[in-house]
Amino acid sequence: xxxxxxxxxxxxxxxxxxxxxxxxxxxxxxxxxxxxxxxxxxxxxxxxxxxxxxxxxxxxxxxxxxxxxxxxxxxxxxxxxxxxxxxxxxxxxxxxxxxxxxxxxxxxxxxxxxxxxxxxxxxxxxxxxxxxxxxxxxxxxxxxxxxxxxxxxxxxxxxxxxxxxxxxxxxxxxxxxxxxxxxxxxxx
Amino acid sequence: xxxxxxxxxxxxxxxxxxxxxxxxxxxxxxxxxxxxxxxxxxxxxxxxxxxxxxxxxxxxxxxxxxxxxxxxxxxxxxxxxxxxxxxxxxxxxxxxxxxxxxxxxxxxxxxxxxxxxxxxxxxxxxxxxxxxxxxxxxxxxxxxxxxxxxxxxxxxxxxxxxxxxxxxxxxxxxxxxxxxxxxxxxxxxxxxxxxxxxxxxxxxxxxxxxxxxxxxxxxxxxxxxxxxxxxxxxxxxxxxxxxxxxx
Numbered sequence: 121x122x123x124x125x126x127x128x129x130x131x132x133x134x135x136x137x138x139x140x141x142x143x144x145x146x147x148x149x150x151x152x153x154x155x156x157x158x159x160x161x162x163x164x165x166x167x168x169x170x171x172x173x174x175x176x177x178x179x180x181x182x183x184x185x186x187x188x189x190x191x192x193x194x195x196x197x198x199x200x201x202x203x204x205x206x207x208x209x210x211x212x213x214x215x216x217x218x219x220x221x222x223x224x225x226x227x228x229x230x231x232x233x234x235x236x237x238x239x240x241x242x243x244x245x246x247x248x249x250x251x252x253x254x255x256x257x258x259x260x261x262x263x264x265x266x267x268x269x270x271x272x273x274x275x276x277x278x279x280x281x282x283x284x285x286x287x288x289x290x291x292x293x294x295x296x297x298x299x300x301x302x303x304x305x306x307x308x
Numbered sequence: 309x310x311x312x313x314x315x316x317x318x319x320x321x322x323x324x325x326x327x328x329x330x331x332x333x334x335x336x337x338x339x340x341x342x343x344x345x346x347x348x349x350x351x352x353x354x355x356x357x358x359x360x361x362x363x364x365x366x367x368x369x370x371x372x373x374x375x376x377x378x379x380x381x382x383x384x385x386x387x388x389x390x391x392x393x394x395x396x397x398x399x400x401x402x403x404x405x406x407x408x409x410x411x412x413x414x415x416x417x418x419x420x421x422x423x424x425x426x427x428x429x430x431x432x433x434x435x436x437x438x439x440x441x442x443x444x445x446x447x448x449x450x451x452x453x454x455x456x457x458x459x460x461x462x463x464x465x466x467x468x469x470x471x472x473x474x475x476x477x478x479x480x481x482x483x484x485x486x487x488x489x490x491x492x493x494x495x496x497x498x499x500x501x502x503x504x505x506x507x508x509x510x511x512x513x514x515x516x517x518x519x520x521x522x523x524x525x526x527x528x529x530x531x532x533x534x535x536x537x538x539x540x541x542x543x544x545x546x547x548x549x550x551x552x553x554x555x
Contacts, residue, residue, distance in 0.1 A: 190398045191320055191322050191400070191437065200497075221402050228355060
């Protein structure tokens, strides 16, 4: 009954025009759900419903075109939500949001990089944060790879993953780095 | 003219034009459009977008997926961009908000640029949306939110005082229902040890084709005035002081 009530409320919300949005192909293919279809409800509803519930919401409507995300802020929100669902650990989220707002052209790079990292290091735990250089005034987005046992192949595999997204960074103002800090997985 | 603030909470402003389906569109338009606006929006990127259309038919759920391309054109500093897709033009301004006096000319440039390369037959939707992130200097219990906002959830006396989260939204009609303004207030994600809230104000044309193509920019100007009024209606003097009004 509770679920039904939730659907009714959401359906009513949709009839009132609350946003239901899809995400770009590049983002969909870039996350760990391997190309599954994602429907992103803008953040006001997102945290309250699961994907399964949302499907019911959508089918409860007659003919419905799902609109794409037009706001960069909303895109960043859904990207971070998807990264969390994909078990990427996030550092200070407000710093990541600020960085992506400053360099919005990096938004599309991240899912590709995450996918590449998991392709080459399937056992890895990933940790995304804004890295602040202690010596010069510089910062960039860093995706850290942590594994249970480090061996000689890790740098090689990181470099192989890098090759899959490096050209996407051409002409970007911001920077994104895939790396490892050789820390233990448990420290995440 | 609305109030001006030294520290406005705007994280993004979005102006959107959706053209009616009878407006002709072909693959040459993005390139032609770029030629018109490239002195302002100098950097070009391309994205592939999936549009999903679902319909409940007698035989079950029907799903159609279309792939379209969208170009993104950024200003040199990447603080403003134009998104152009089939029958869709969006102009985004990211923080720091450049003021309406600087944002509106970019909307004009993009809109006029588009009109010069295709025959716009009608407007299905126009929208002007402002997303604000309002950070308070001290952690605030939701029950104390009325000190800062004039748009907030009402919690009856028999309900618990400690709420961990909330969503509040409303849609207000304007111009006899031709336009609507959707207002949403939620706690900001990952506020850390501060209290932060997202105030999202989206003013849009609710009735397709009710604005003539030639009057689109007048509509945008009017929409901006309404958004300003709604924003002021959502906050209290405590926040105005925090934002530091410029007289």
